[in-house]
Amino acid sequence: MRVLSLGLLLSGEAWSQRGPSPPAAHGGPAASPPAAASATEGVVPAAVIASARAAVEKLGNEVARGNHAVAIERMNPQWKERLAKQTPGGMAEVQKQIESASKRMMESGVSIISSVPYGTARAFEVGPGKKVEKVNGEVVETQIFSKWLVLVPTLTKIRWLLEGEPKPVLIEKASYQVAVTEKGKNDWTFIDGSGLSLNTLRRLYVTLPQDLELPVVENRKAADPR
Secondary structure, X not given: OOOOXXXXXXXXXXXXXXXXXXXXXXXXXXXXXXXHXXXXXXXXXXXXXXXXXXXXXXXXXXXXXXXXXXXXXXEOHHHHHHHHHHOOOHHHHHHHHHHHHHHXXXXXXXXXXXXXXXXXXXXXXXXXXXXXXXXXXXXXXXXXXXEEEEEEEEXXXXXXXXXXXXXXXXXXXXEXXXXXXXXXXXXXXXXXXXXXXXXXXXXHOOOOOOOOOOOXXXXXXXXXXX
């Protein structure tokens, strides 16, 4: 079953004439975080994770209303630069592709009912740097991290009206958003997890744990919508 997805486009996947194939599940089965990752996650205040989840929920609400432009407006700047470089025509072409994808979704009888965070979010410090200060008259360098990165699992419900079928099909898509902000700002930007590989994410944020597992990405048919 093929499911049209803005997420695949936003994660750098090319659209074919027939629409993209459903993303393969990745990230592995749910498991307890490894010790190294747990140590990193332990320093993240609960308020930061709550703020990231709220921002992802707001993003999902806008997309469900049909405001797909918000996906560009709130896209992570580093990711936006990467997309622009790998797309002939830059961000202007990416914008056109998103508008075209939105139109194809409507023409194909596809509508997003909802997109909300669910499950357990995982957070990390990224953006390494150094802080130089004087301690007891001596210059001391300390490693610091300037940003928060939160992996927020999401559940998107998609209604698809197939030609010749009396009732629409309801698809549930499990995916995630990578939410990033400068510390102290809670000004979240996003990378859509659909089609995103760990190696690609690690190129942007090299301090992520080596044994990190990304949330699962999969599509499944849900019960018939009422």
